[in-house]
Amino acid sequence: MTANPEIDSILQRGADGGRITPEEALLLYTEAPFHELGEAADAVRRRRHPEGIVTYLIDRNINYTNVCVTACKFCAFFRAPKHKEGWAHPIEEILHRAGEAVELGATQVMLQGGHHPDFGVAYYEHLFSSVKQEFPQLAIHSIGPSEILHMAKVDGVSIEDAVIRIKAAGLDSIAGAGAEMLPDRPRKAIAPLKESGARWLEVMAIAHRHGLSSTATMMMGTGETNFERIEHIRMIRDVQDLAVANGYSDVAVEQSHEVGGFRAFIPWTYQAENNHLKGRTQATTMEYLRFIAVSRLFFDNISHLQASWLTTGKDIGQLSLHMGVDDLGSIMLEENVISSAGAKHRSNLQELITMIRTADRIPAWRDTWYKHLAVHLTPADDPTDDRVVSHFSSIALPGGGVRKALPLVQTS
Numbered sequence: 373m374t375a376n377p378e379i380d381s382i383l384q385r386g387a388d389g390g391r392i393t394p395e396e397a398l399l400l401y402t403e404a405p406f407h408e409l410g411e412a413a414d415a416v417r418r419r420r421h422p423e424g425i426v427t428y429l430i431d432r433n434i435n436y437t438n439v440c441v442t443a444c445k446f447c448a449f450f451r452a453p454k455h456k457e458g459w460a461h462p463i464e465e466i467l468h469r470a471g472e473a474v475e476l477g478a479t480q481v482m483l484q485g486g487h488h489p490d491f492g493v494a495y496y497e498h499l500f501s502s503v504k505q506e507f508p509q510l511a512i513h514s515i516g517p518s519e520i521l522h523m524a525k526v527d528g529v530s531i532e533d534a535v536i537r538i539k540a541a542g543l544d545s546i547a548g549a550g551a552e553m554l555p556d557r558p559r560k561a562i563a564p565l566k567e568s569g570a571r572w573l574e575v576m577a578i579a580h581r582h583g584l585s586s587t588a589t590m591m592m593g594t595g596e597t598n599f600e601r602i603e604h605i606r607m608i609r610d611v612q613d614l615a616v617a618n619g620y621s622d623v624a625v626e627q628s629h630e631v632g633g634f635r636a637f638i639p640w641t642y643q644a645e646n647n648h649l650k651g652r653t654q655a656t657t658m659e660y661l662r663f664i665a666v667s668r669l670f671f672d673n674i675s676h677l678q679a680s681w682l683t684t685g686k687d688i689g690q691l692s693l694h695m696g697v698d699d700l701g702s703i704m705l706e707e708n709v710i711s712s713a714g715a716k717h718r719s720n721l722q723e724l725i726t727m728i729r730t731a732d733r734i735p736a737w738r739d740t741w742y743k744h745l746a747v748h749l750t751p752a753d754d755p756t757d758d759r760v761v762s763h764f765s766s767i768a769l770p771g772g773g774v775r776k777a778l779p780l781v782q783t784s
């Protein structure tokens with residue numbers, strides 16, 4: 373109970389699975405007492421995931437190019453076309469990295485890159501079909517609406533055509549990349565050449581219609597207001613309502629690969645190094661944790677909430693497990709994009725599992741669709757492969773230059 377009956381009533385309704393309005397979410401975000409807010413969000417988690425399981429994933433983010441025409445101000449990864457530090461990996465290199473990931477138990481690859489001026493739909497068809505042909509066991513959870521818009525523009529085809537073709541080529545799931553901040557004002561301030569938030573959501577809705585489910589993300593801390601943060605999740609919830617109403621998303625059958633809609637929401641905090649936006653992240657730990665909790669209460673139509681230990685740190689990632697989070701995301705055998713803007717946190721399989729267990733949750737290894745691959749009820753059930761650790765390669769770091777070989781190859 374709090375001193376404010378209005379806040380009490382909203383928290384109770386949210387905890388019981390009722391819908392809260394954007395105005396109510398803003399009130400909770402700015403005024404609800406921290407512990408009561410976390411307790412209500414945790415009640416949602418307990419109802420949705422009563423077995424107390426928190427999941428993790430093993431995947432690798434493989435970057436195919438850092439060349440990009442979109443020049444987002446917060447991005448430390450991209451290089452403009454013709455820049456001497458620009459690169460595009462041949463398919464052999466991508467397959468090599470995917471093969472290393474498979475050897476280490478990855479079930480997913482996230483192929484991620486810039487908007488290369490020459491990369492149309494055929495490039496992505498070749499990329500996805502090559503990976504799928506070589507490693508059919510890998511789920512391809514990759515690219516985002518911005519890349520789909522870019523490839524459609526390069527080739528002069530419709531978004532629908534691009535989605536149908538890349539799905540047929542092997543794309544299993546669309547990453548929530550490029551959401552940044554969806555409302556117009558903060559989006560234009562940090563990514564003036566990117567499509568609007570409404571357009572980003574339109575592409576997601578088309579993909580959902582074609583049976584591709586996705587995640588949704590949010591980058592906090594570049595100067596957006598509290599109202600704009602809530603507006604971001606309001607926009608996503610409205611599109612998910614559409615997916616649910618049309619039967620593209622159904623919690624009961626969400627593990628079917630043929631179901632669309634958003635499977636998870638993943639907020640993360642802006643990293644301020646090596647980019648044109650500079651400044652420091654303006655999302656404090658408390659703002660992040662409060663937002664996590666409000667998101668859990670607000671998204672009555674999205675199953676999973678993922679913490680971003682990569683940007684916030686492992687302690688805060690663990691704490692978020694008591695604010696409504698049910699998934700710690702990936703070990704990330706390789707990550708370059710957020711790391712090049714300053715995210716320095718790394719982890720490994722044992723550490724991630726320990727973080728979950730010592731937060732009084734049951735760790736479980738999952739696949740892209742949240743199907744449990746192994747539930748580690750006791751430490752005796754834990755996997756023992758100490759090679760499964762987070763890395764970042766040197767390719768996107770200041771100075772660019774030659775890629776350092778990852779130690780992942782020392783496996784056979």
Ligand code: SF4
Pocket residue numbers: 440441442443444447448449450485486487518
């Ligand atoms: S965030 Fe993506 S679209 Fe924006 S500049 Fe970086 S690579 Fe390009």
